[in-house]
Every structure is written in C-alpha cells, then in structure tokens.
Amino acid sequence: MKPAILTFAASGTETANRIAALTGGTVHVGDKALVPRLFAAGTPIIGVCAAGILIRLLAEHLGDKHNESPVIAVSQDGAQVVPLLGGHHGANRLARRIADGLGGTAALTTASDSRFAHGLDEPPAGYVLANPADAKPAMAALLAGEDIALTGIAPWLAEAGYPLAKDGSVKITVTERTDGTGLIVHPTTLIAGIGCERGTEAAEIIDLLAATLARYDLSPLSLAAIGTIDLKADEAGLHAVAAHFGVPLRVFTASQLDEERGRLVNPSAIVEAEIGTPGVSEAAALKAGELLVSKHKSRRATCAIGRAAAPIDPETFGRAPGQLHIVGIGPGEAISRTASAVAALDVATDWVGYGLYLDLIADLQSGQQEHRFPLGDEEPRVRHALELAATGKTVALVCSGDAQIYAMAALVYELLDATGTRAVSDAARRVGVESHPGISALQAASATAGALIGHDFCAISLSDLLTPREDIIKRLHAAAEGDFVTAFYNPRSLRRTDLIEQAKAIYLGHRPPETPVVIGTSVGRPEENVRVTTLAAFDPTEIDMLTIVLFGASTSRAFKRGDGKTVAFTPRGYAKKVAS
Structure with missing residues (x-):
C-alpha cells in the first residue's frame, strides 16, 4: 500500500514532496484529523513533523502491535527518519529507504534492525x-x-x-x-497452473488445488501466483481461487502456452482442438521453470504445480487479467470524493479521462500514466480504457460527478455488449469492471441549497446531441405532469438555447410561479455559485454548460434563514404522519 505523507507546516512541504517522489505516496497538508483514519485503514504514515505530534494523534488508537501499520516521523530537513510504529511491519525498511533517498539517517530502535539489515520476522519479498x-x-x-x-x-x-x-x-x-x-x-517459487471448463464452481477448483498441495506436502504459502490461459481471464472461479490463496491470477496467450508443448507430460488432443494448444495447467505451471507436479484432475478442472529456482515476482510472470475501474470523482472538490474512488485512483497504473477531470485529481497523482482525451471523444476514450486494461493494466476511467449519471459507465457496458464494427477485442471483453459511485452535481447542488431532492425526483439531459428533441420534450411534459423535482443536465449551450426556455414554460403550466428553483454553477469548484430563485423569476439566459438547474415540485418550499441565506426543500410528508 502506498504511504500517506503528512505535513502540518508549509516548511515541511518540500521534504514531503521529496518523500512522495521516493515512495509513490500522496502528500496531505495540514489535516491532523486524517492521521487516525489512515492508521485505522492500515495505510503507512510518514509525518514530516515532530514525533510527538504523531504520538499524541495516535495514542488512543494503539492496540495490538502485531497489526500496526508503519508510522514514521521525519525531521523537516530530512536529516532524521524515525520509525515509531510497525518497525517489523515495514517501517524500518521504509525508514532506511527514505533516509538513503534524502541523505539522512534512519534512527532504528528495534534491537534486531539496529544490528542486522532486517528482523527475522520481516523476511524480504519472496x-x-x-x-x-x-x-x-x-x-x-x-x-x-x-x-x-x-x-x-x-x-x-x-x-x-x-x-x-x-x-x-x-x-x-x-x-x-x-x-x-x-x-x-x-520461498514463493511455486505456480499453480489451472485449467477449467467455463463456469466451474470456485469450490471445486479450490478443493483440487488444496488437495494437490497437501498430497505432495507443499505449502500454500509458497504459491506465487495462479497461472492460466487468457481465455479464462474473466473466469469467476479462477479469481476466487486466487483470492482464497492470497495470490494474483496471471494469464498467458495460447501461443505462449504452446511454447511448452514439448515439455508437457499429459498433452490433450481435445484441449488442442478447442484452444489451439495441447495443455493449459501443465503449460502454465512450466512457465515457472520445472514441472514439479504433473496434471491432476477433478470433474471440471485440472491442476499442475511448477517450481522456479528463485522466488517469482508475479508482476513479471505472464500478465494480469486487467481491471477497469469506472471512477466518479464528484463535482470537483477533494472533500467530496468517496474513499472508494480515491482507493481506485491510487491502485490504478493508468488514468483515462477528459483533461479537465484529470486536472481535478492532480493532487492524487503518484506516478500513474495519464491518457487525456478532449471533450466529445467519449467513445474513443472508453474504448481506449478497455483495450488498455486488456493489456494487463489497472485502469481508472475518470468521470466527473457520478459515472452512472450522463457519464461513461453505461458506454463501457454498451461497448462490452457491442458487435460488428463497434465491438471491442476479445481480451477487452474479459477485463474486470468495477464502478465507484461519486457525488453527482444534482446531489451537490441540492445539498448546498437545502434539500430540494428530499422527495421524488428525476434527471433530464437537455442535450439533443444524442437524444432527439422530441423525446426530450416528451419527457419534460411527463416529469412536469408527474410533479417530480427535476434536475436538468446540459441545460444550455451556445448553439442550443431554447430547450431550457421550453422547460420553464412547460413546468409553469403544472406548478405555481413561486416554485423554488436551484441554480448551481461550477458546483464543487473554487468558483462555485449556488443560488435559489423561483420558477417565475428564473432567467434561462444566465445558464451555461457549467450549470445544473433543479426545478422544485409543487410541494417544494423556500425560506430565508437567520443568516440571510435562502434554502429550498421538498417535504416528504412527515407532517401528515405526525398529525395522524
């Protein structure tokens, strides 16, 4: 896990940035409340500050030393690097690395690490x-x-x-x-090569591998990875067995596996006719070096064990199945990002998105390769993200707001389902896909202005680039007649000015002139401007593409609070419940 580097004074920022470059971590400035949360999440903490600050912030959160994440204090000039917690859980090793990079001294206080390069309870990788x-x-x-x-x-x-x-x-x-x-x-020198029929239950594969290891007195702790053919990159049972044994799933093409055909003990003509190479489990195992255990079978799966002469780095063994994270980053401000979105951005090797959206998350950049696309290139952007993930990368497809709402999530699945000229590659169809919801503009605007979406609501895009105008107008009439609070996305552009005007006219035919309207411009960004007006006073000419507009329902209300701010809300009916 990448560390968090914290500094609580501007004078520590330069050293914090140098540590971030050394470790790939993320710098946080001035937020002391973040320290206990990071510690509870198991994130390594590097504080460019006095050791006493970290001790006081974490004192009441300390418990079992066997589960402590690394905590390190670094002097502002980088001369002293002091592991405070988790010395045998990576802190000492990380402190040495930081000290070497900064030209400072690692002040190690654990007896083993002060005498030897590392303790026996913290062997090196592999x-x-x-x-x-x-x-x-x-x-x-x-x-x-x-x-x-x-x-x-x-x-x-x-x-x-x-x-x-x-x-x-x-x-x-x-x-x-x-x-x-x-x-x-x-030593992590073993590879479990596994082949299976499509849809094989995870329990069958897990039992087969466990029984094979036990039969030959081999420890599961020596497994470096599960190997298979890339046709099975999306096989749920194989992902489950990898998770069960705590190792990554790595895949090879049929041609790569076919390189081992001369060394197979149990080649299969049936398998060769099906996929173009006479074996999967033994061939994948042989990629480690020698075949230690030849193919064993269950009803629908096969397993073989290969062994390397030295510990295997899974990152260089075959390739990963590939993972696409569809990430909604919220309206723009860092505080509105979900923890899930931040974690996905952190783990990604590559970020794909509209340039403005990537700029909004620049503070999270820790060496990811950026793939910038202009506004309007939505399908090339999504296709690129899918095909990039198909090469084994972990890709974050970055969307503003929530990726499900007028953003790229639906297009991802549309392309995965597409045929003909729009079809993505077979490898892209097999990548893992995970969505990370974000705070949408309609939520952010409503929250800033009160609680206008406190009852039934809907969202309508007024852009006619992808939706026929007649369909948009039909939906406007339906939503107005249904008395929904309505959020309007893409309300107005330089070319398209009349649909928001028609929306006002249609809604005035179904609800009173004093109906609250929330106008949110650049929501979640430094220039944010959220205000409340009425449907009658609403001026469509002040709207642009950086604005979201919410029309209230006939039951929505607005009032001015003591601080002079006008807020809008839509009651859900609790007054009737209390009265009854």
Missing part, C-alpha cells in the same frame, strides 16, 4: 514465515551470540549480516514443503 511466533526466540538467541544452521537457500540472511554455521543452534529451513524444522521460511 519469502514467507510459516511459524512467525518462532521468530522472536530465534532472534533473541542470535542477539545473544548464537549462529544460524541453515537448510535451503536464503542468500539474504548472510547479506543482512546474520552469522551462519553448520553447527549453529538456531535452525532455519527454507523450503516449499511443509515438513521443515526450526524457523520455517517458504
């Missing part, structure tokens, strides 16, 4: 402890002068400064098997 509770007594013995008797291969122990001897009293076994002795370290 290694996992099977029995972490045994790390502490082993570490204590080493600090007392004992040596390590190592079985297996772990060059990082010597590199970290640990003493090794054949007759050492501290036993450490590095193995993929479950029958080691002493402190057992599992």
Whole structure:
C-alpha cells in the first residue's frame, strides 16, 4: 500500500514532496484529523513533523502491535527518519529507504534492525514465515551470540549480516514443503497452473488445488501466483481461487502456452482442438521453470504445480487479467470524493479521462500514466480504457460527478455488449469492471441549497446531441405532469438555447410561479455559485454548460434563514404522519 505523507507546516512541504517522489505516496497538508483514519485503514504514515505530534494523534488508537501499520516521523530537513510504529511491519525498511533517498539517517530502535539489515520476522519479498511466533526466540538467541544452521537457500540472511554455521543452534529451513524444522521460511517459487471448463464452481477448483498441495506436502504459502490461459481471464472461479490463496491470477496467450508443448507430460488432443494448444495447467505451471507436479484432475478442472529456482515476482510472470475501474470523482472538490474512488485512483497504473477531470485529481497523482482525451471523444476514450486494461493494466476511467449519471459507465457496458464494427477485442471483453459511485452535481447542488431532492425526483439531459428533441420534450411534459423535482443536465449551450426556455414554460403550466428553483454553477469548484430563485423569476439566459438547474415540485418550499441565506426543500410528508 502506498504511504500517506503528512505535513502540518508549509516548511515541511518540500521534504514531503521529496518523500512522495521516493515512495509513490500522496502528500496531505495540514489535516491532523486524517492521521487516525489512515492508521485505522492500515495505510503507512510518514509525518514530516515532530514525533510527538504523531504520538499524541495516535495514542488512543494503539492496540495490538502485531497489526500496526508503519508510522514514521521525519525531521523537516530530512536529516532524521524515525520509525515509531510497525518497525517489523515495514517501517524500518521504509525508514532506511527514505533516509538513503534524502541523505539522512534512519534512527532504528528495534534491537534486531539496529544490528542486522532486517528482523527475522520481516523476511524480504519472496519469502514467507510459516511459524512467525518462532521468530522472536530465534532472534533473541542470535542477539545473544548464537549462529544460524541453515537448510535451503536464503542468500539474504548472510547479506543482512546474520552469522551462519553448520553447527549453529538456531535452525532455519527454507523450503516449499511443509515438513521443515526450526524457523520455517517458504520461498514463493511455486505456480499453480489451472485449467477449467467455463463456469466451474470456485469450490471445486479450490478443493483440487488444496488437495494437490497437501498430497505432495507443499505449502500454500509458497504459491506465487495462479497461472492460466487468457481465455479464462474473466473466469469467476479462477479469481476466487486466487483470492482464497492470497495470490494474483496471471494469464498467458495460447501461443505462449504452446511454447511448452514439448515439455508437457499429459498433452490433450481435445484441449488442442478447442484452444489451439495441447495443455493449459501443465503449460502454465512450466512457465515457472520445472514441472514439479504433473496434471491432476477433478470433474471440471485440472491442476499442475511448477517450481522456479528463485522466488517469482508475479508482476513479471505472464500478465494480469486487467481491471477497469469506472471512477466518479464528484463535482470537483477533494472533500467530496468517496474513499472508494480515491482507493481506485491510487491502485490504478493508468488514468483515462477528459483533461479537465484529470486536472481535478492532480493532487492524487503518484506516478500513474495519464491518457487525456478532449471533450466529445467519449467513445474513443472508453474504448481506449478497455483495450488498455486488456493489456494487463489497472485502469481508472475518470468521470466527473457520478459515472452512472450522463457519464461513461453505461458506454463501457454498451461497448462490452457491442458487435460488428463497434465491438471491442476479445481480451477487452474479459477485463474486470468495477464502478465507484461519486457525488453527482444534482446531489451537490441540492445539498448546498437545502434539500430540494428530499422527495421524488428525476434527471433530464437537455442535450439533443444524442437524444432527439422530441423525446426530450416528451419527457419534460411527463416529469412536469408527474410533479417530480427535476434536475436538468446540459441545460444550455451556445448553439442550443431554447430547450431550457421550453422547460420553464412547460413546468409553469403544472406548478405555481413561486416554485423554488436551484441554480448551481461550477458546483464543487473554487468558483462555485449556488443560488435559489423561483420558477417565475428564473432567467434561462444566465445558464451555461457549467450549470445544473433543479426545478422544485409543487410541494417544494423556500425560506430565508437567520443568516440571510435562502434554502429550498421538498417535504416528504412527515407532517401528515405526525398529525395522524
């Protein structure tokens, strides 16, 4: 997880930005209330501030040290980097990295890390402890002068400064098997190659892999990834088995798997006739290096295990299935973004969107590749996002407001369903898609002005670029007659000026002149202007494409509060409920 870098003084901003460049983290300025929330979410925290500030902010939130996320204090000049919490959960390693990058000193206070490059309970990437509770007594013995008797291969122990001897009293076994002795370290050198019929239940695949590992005394902790053919990139059961074992799903093309045909133990003519290569599970497993366990079958799935000579980095093994996040960033201001949207933007490798929308989230930029499109290029923008995700990237398709409301979410699914010349590639059809709702302009404007959408409401776009004018007018009459509070998107442009005027005339035929109208311009941005008027006084000529207009229902009301602000709301009928 990328860290959050916080500073509470302008003088710390330069160092905070340098740390962000080193770590890929996001800088936050002046918000002390954010610290406990970040800590509770498990986000690593780097404070360019006095250590005491972080201690006081987190004191009442401290609990089990085994679940602490890293917390680091850095002096404003970057000379001192002090891990405060989570030393053995990445803080010490991160502190060393920051100190090296800033030319400062990492002040490590944990005994193991002050003597060795890292503690035994925090092995480097590619290694996992099977029995972490045994790390502490082993570490204590080493600090007392004992040596390590190592079985297996772990060059990082010597590199970290640990003493090794054949007759050492501290036993450490590095193995993929479950029958080691002493402190057992599992290298992530195994790949589970899996093939399955379309729609195979996740439980069947999980049981098959678990039984295969158990039969050969192999630890699930040594799994680096699940490998399969790219035709199965959207297979729910394979995603479930990867999640169950806590490893990524990685895919290969048929031609890539076919490179292993000469090494297959159990080639299948049936499989070759179906997909163009004689095996999936064994071929995917062989991509690790050697075939450790040949193909095993269940009713609808196959499984094989491959082993590499060294731990596997899943990022360089095959490719990811690809993921598209459809992200609604709200009306513009950072405070209106949902946590889900921010998390999706953070995890993405690439951002795709209209340039203005990408500018609105520039404060979250942490190295993502931006793909900017002009206004009006909606279909090329969505198509690009889908095809980019199909290459294995994690893509955020950025929309203002809520992506479901006059934005790109529907177009994503339209293209996924399209045939003929509008069809996307087969690989793009298989990418994962997840939507992250945002605060819509109609919500933001109504909230700023009171609660005009407190009862039944609808939204109508007055743009006739994609919708025939006669359909728009028909909907105006229906909404006016139905007495809905109505939000008008795209109310007026330089070319199209009359539809908002017709809307006013139609609605005046169905509700009183004093009906409240909310006008919101540049909602959620520094130049925001939200005001309340009446339907009779509403002037369509002051409206532009940066404005949203909400007409109230016949029951909507407006009144002036003590501060002089006029607010509008639509009662839902609670007065009748109380009276009864």
